[in-house]
Structure formats: structure tokens, C-alpha cells
Amino acid sequence: MNVHRIHRVAKLTGLSKDVIRAWERRYGIVKPLRSANRYRTYTDDEVALLRYVKAQMDKGQSIGDLVATGRERLVAEAARSAVTEPSESGPYERLLNELIKLLDPLRRESFERRLNGAVAVIPFEEALYGILLPLQIRVGQLWHDGRLNVAVEHYVTNQVRQKLFAAMSHLPVHDKGLSVVVACPVGEFHEVGAQAAAYICASRGCQTYYLGANTPIDQLAIFCRQIDPNVVLLSVTTPTPAHEWSSWIATLCDLMTPRQTILIGGAGAQSLSLPEAARRIEILSDLPTLQQRLAVLMAKQSSHVR
CATH class of the missing domain: 1.10.1660.10 (Multidrug-efflux Transporter Regulator; Chain: A; Domain 2)
Incomplete structure (x- = not known):
């Protein structure tokens, strides 16, 4: 931070x-x-x-x-x-509109100068919530509506990802505290949300392992057996078929130990239903909810250390 x-x-x-x-x-x-x-x-x-x-x-x-x-x-x-806060009354609405106008046709120099300048002068977390994530959402919707070339959407996504990686690279590397593995399951290639979640974890002092997109659940399970994290955090942006979800749940339950918590966030996670057996798996509605959940888990860990 x-x-x-x-x-x-x-x-x-x-x-x-x-x-x-x-x-x-x-x-x-x-x-x-x-x-x-x-x-x-x-x-x-x-x-x-x-x-x-x-x-x-x-x-x-x-x-x-x-x-x-x-x-x-x-x-x-x-x-x-x-x-x-509603985006239309937010402080960055004008900036977001200006950035969108610079995408069709793409005026790279003006776009990057405007985006870089805005992100540089405010706290990064404010830039994340107020500029980067709203920009990503708007550009994604424009592509979905057929109003923006997919290559331009990829360009903007990579601009956002670069900002997230750069911000994370300036955070201290923690060797104590809550350990969190962050990943997107297999077939999930939209990782900006997962990167944002990893930044939130790292900026709160967590030992954060970011695995990125398209991580097979069985390989994630092997990794988690080696690392033994406190928390496994999955980002799911697209709806998952019921049979795939059932398989995920079975594998996730196999990898869990009594002290581990599994959190699942993203737009695609909101339609998932959890079986009674998956009591330690929780669905998160948004990043502030993740922040609140981390605070609770970190407080519990701290009390155990004492």
C-alpha cells in the first residue's frame, strides 16, 4: 500500500x-x-x-x-x-467518458497520457475502484454490444493489468500473516478481477500467491497441498455449467483442511449454489466484502498467535 x-x-x-x-x-x-x-x-x-x-x-x-x-x-x-457510489455522480465520470472517446478511433498516446496521469496523482486503491475497474467494465460492455473492436478491448485490459502489476510490485513481500492463493479456474481467462483481489490481499499484509488465469482445479489442489494456505480465492467471471461446478466442489472439498477457507468471487460466482457439504466455501459479492472477510480472518489468526 x-x-x-x-x-x-x-x-x-x-x-x-x-x-x-x-x-x-x-x-x-x-x-x-x-x-x-x-x-x-x-x-x-x-x-x-x-x-x-x-x-x-x-x-x-x-x-x-x-x-x-x-x-x-x-x-x-x-x-x-x-x-x-453511483458512477454518474462519481468524481471520475468525466475522465471515464474522455477515455472512452479516445478508443474509437484509438488515440494511444492521448489515452495513455490521460490514464497514466490520472492514476499517478491519487491513492492507487482509489484509482482501482474509481477509474480502472469502471473503465474495464465499460469497455467490456462496449465490446459485448458490438460497438468496440475486440483488439481495442484487449489493449485496454492490458493497460489495466499493467497498472495492477506495477502497484503490486511496489508492495512489501510478506513472509508472515494470512496466506492466500488467488487463481482463476480452468477456462477462465478474464483475470483483472483476480488481480484486483490479489492486490487487496497483498496490500493488507497477506502472503499472496497469484496464479493467474486458466488454472486447472486438480493442479490448484496440488499447489495448495504444498503451500497449505489459509485462504484459497477463486475468481469466476462467466457462469459455470452445473456439472463442472459439482466437479469443482468435490475437488475443492478434497483439498481443504479444517483451517482453510475457500472464497469465490466474480460475476459468474453469483449464480452458483453451494451444497450443504461445502460449508467452508463462501461466495463473495464484491471487493469490499473481500476486504471485510480478510479483516475477520486476519483478526482470528492474530488471536490464535497470541
């Missing part, structure tokens, strides 16, 4: 440095770390939290009432609001 000095946080949130320090001192809303030279540093989550609190205050809520709900709840609401 990226970290920011207080002057940059002030620009990103619209709050003065004095207000940020006061909220830290009086209410403990943010908990900055100190760099080697003693400067305050704030994470992307803390920037998102400050922006959420400011937005709620702009709507008439008091700082006292917001603080009374508890910091953990505010963090969860800040993460959820980044995804659930």
Missing part, C-alpha cells in the same frame, strides 16, 4: 494539515507512522478514510457523531463507498 506525507494528504483530501493533525490528536481517526526522518506518513486507507469523513461532514454530519461510530466501522464504510 502506498504511503503519503501530510502535505500530499492535504491535497488529496481537501483538508488542511492542521485539521488532519487535530483529528489525529483528538479523535484518533488516523494513525500515521513516522518515517526514518520523523515525518508523518499516511496509507491509502487513511487517505480514503479522511475523504469519507470530510464527505459526510459536507452532508451535515458532525465529527463527533462520526467518531462515535468507531474507527473500524468508518474504515469499512469508506472502502464500501468508494465502490457503491
Whole structure:
């Protein structure tokens, strides 16, 4: 996860440095770390939290009432609001429209300059929820409707994937904490959602193994027996035939140990029904739900370590 000095946080949130320090001192809303030279540093989550609190205050809520709900709840609401706000009223609607216009005909230089510039000046997680994933969804729909060449759709997908890989490469590599294997099952080649999920896991301090697209379930099972992860996370974007799903479930149940959790997300997962025997397999509705589930699992692991 990226970290920011207080002057940059002030620009990103619209709050003065004095207000940020006061909220830290009086209410403990943010908990900055100190760099080697003693400067305050704030994470992307803390920037998102400050922006959420400011937005709620702009709507008439008091700082006292917001603080009374508890910091953990505010963090969860800040993460959820980044995804659930209607796109037409979101801050990046104009940018997304401009980017779409640059695709037909494709004006590569202008598109990449505009996209790169926008992603570079905000916390990456905000860029992920506000720009990259909405752009991917819109371009996919345009291709599905026959309004955009599939080659252009592939081009945009790879631009998004590059941003995700670059962001992950700047995260620390963890050798302790919750271990998570992220993969797309065999026949699933749309991996942006899986990459986003892997980024969320890695940015929360998880030991993250990203296997990518088209991973056969039996080979995933072998890998998991070697790694023994706490969590196996599958991304399914397209509906899966019932007979294939039954086979997956049988294999997944075979690989599970009592301490393992299997999470399945993506648009294709929402139509899946779980048999009674698959009690440790959970369907996730979206990335904020993944964040909340990770927080619970990490808290449980931490309590066991103690």
C-alpha cells in the first residue's frame, strides 16, 4: 500500500494539515507512522478514510457523531463507498467518458497520457475502484454490444493489468500473516478481477500467491497441498455449467483442511449454489466484502498467535 506525507494528504483530501493533525490528536481517526526522518506518513486507507469523513461532514454530519461510530466501522464504510457510489455522480465520470472517446478511433498516446496521469496523482486503491475497474467494465460492455473492436478491448485490459502489476510490485513481500492463493479456474481467462483481489490481499499484509488465469482445479489442489494456505480465492467471471461446478466442489472439498477457507468471487460466482457439504466455501459479492472477510480472518489468526 502506498504511503503519503501530510502535505500530499492535504491535497488529496481537501483538508488542511492542521485539521488532519487535530483529528489525529483528538479523535484518533488516523494513525500515521513516522518515517526514518520523523515525518508523518499516511496509507491509502487513511487517505480514503479522511475523504469519507470530510464527505459526510459536507452532508451535515458532525465529527463527533462520526467518531462515535468507531474507527473500524468508518474504515469499512469508506472502502464500501468508494465502490457503491453511483458512477454518474462519481468524481471520475468525466475522465471515464474522455477515455472512452479516445478508443474509437484509438488515440494511444492521448489515452495513455490521460490514464497514466490520472492514476499517478491519487491513492492507487482509489484509482482501482474509481477509474480502472469502471473503465474495464465499460469497455467490456462496449465490446459485448458490438460497438468496440475486440483488439481495442484487449489493449485496454492490458493497460489495466499493467497498472495492477506495477502497484503490486511496489508492495512489501510478506513472509508472515494470512496466506492466500488467488487463481482463476480452468477456462477462465478474464483475470483483472483476480488481480484486483490479489492486490487487496497483498496490500493488507497477506502472503499472496497469484496464479493467474486458466488454472486447472486438480493442479490448484496440488499447489495448495504444498503451500497449505489459509485462504484459497477463486475468481469466476462467466457462469459455470452445473456439472463442472459439482466437479469443482468435490475437488475443492478434497483439498481443504479444517483451517482453510475457500472464497469465490466474480460475476459468474453469483449464480452458483453451494451444497450443504461445502460449508467452508463462501461466495463473495464484491471487493469490499473481500476486504471485510480478510479483516475477520486476519483478526482470528492474530488471536490464535497470541
